[in-house]
Amino acid sequence: MDNSLNLSIDRSSPIPLYHQVVKGIEAAIHSGHLIPGSKLDNEIDLAAQLNLSRPTMRKAMDELVRSGLLVRKRGVGTQVVASQVRRPLELSSLFDDLSARGSKPSTSVLTFTHIEADLPTIAALGLDAGSKVYHFTRLRKVDGKPLALMENWVRDDITTIDEAMLASQGLYGILRNAGVNFRLASQSIGAMVANDYQAPLLEAGVGSALVTMDRTALDDKGRMVETGHHVYRADNYSFEMTLVQR
Template sequence: MTTPEWSAASLRLDQDSPIPLYAQLATQLREAIDGGALAPGARLDNETELAARLGISRPTIRQAIQSLVDAGLLVRKRGVGTQVVHNKVARQLRLSSLFDDLTRLGKHPGTRVLTNGAETASEHAIGALEAPELESVHRIERVRLVDEEPIALMNNYLPPGLITPSDAELRAKGLYELLRSAGIRLHAAHQNIGARNATEEDAELLGEPVGAALLTMHRTTYDENGRVVEYGWHVYRASRYSFDLTLPGAR
């Protein structure tokens, strides 16, 4: 294990217990994650090493790890291995788009598509999508409206070939709905919320004065295999929008 506070040597499995070995292993890994010994970003030893160290089969290791992947605690990343996810919420994540949230609240979302197509991958896009070999990306830019009033300016990078939505589809559905409809299983996201003042471009698109307060959000979304399937950077009118968060108490 890469974190100094914890190592696989601390794992103890009881071969005589009626509790399946995979469940014993999953429980101990979950406790290490919940207790902070396995920090976000920490990597597990590979399945072969864990199986040899614990004296159990690889399928048993794989079953234990998959149960924690399904619970939103671990993510598999190609070329990296199995990691503790950045998100500390111990449940399967349900990711939703602004379009979905507005519809759920009984609003009438609208969309003005500004950009929708392939472009050469910039260094920023390559880093955001965690794909050093990337040559092009699918870029989407749109203004989200509520009852015909602009509320947010939304930008997204998608890996090429993932989906190629038409402007009409972007006006009718949220991005996550389009991804799920294409068979992409969204697993986890890392999100950062901040604020800044409106530029002249922001002001023109959102109907706010230059210098007005805007909320910002940057989000990287992963599928069940640890692949980045979407990177978004959005700005919201602080006068018309707020983020509502529920925080769990300390255990």
């Protein structure tokens, strides 16, 4: 790491020194200042540059390796790997989360229909028989690179949705603009391997790892507004959560 990173350490701050290093390097990676493949100096040199102890620097580097931002290679040293989208477990949309972190999300609408809900969708959204829903699949890219393949079903008694809206906005933004006030969601996270359909769309190999997310969201009126099944490239995506002792 060189002086161009402008990494400053505030010894009067209550934030631990190693954590300041972690956040500084994370910021350099996410901003593109440190690109994938960049090689960092060894821990002894880094510690000397920042006037830190070697154990402090090693603790910071260990955390960055565990988070998937750095990798140690024998005979090469420590290198930056592709920056992951790290998404907090909150009731928010991927579009909103990407925009908030300064990325540039784009969306391709792959399929779009307005159809009578089938039995699983009726059950998921608590609809009456014969109700209609919007059913669509979208490919979400971030900074031009495929990240997520998303399939959703949305009840049609809230607002009108069309392909142009979905291509330019996030789903939750569309629904909030229609007056939906989201309150809670049932969500499950899992894993699968990419099949012949998913792999080329996500520019991943068949059999590569994917993160899955299934969610059904409710509003403040008690309506189950939408349900969806999303898959994400596991090498570029992860969820974050905070665990509390009770």
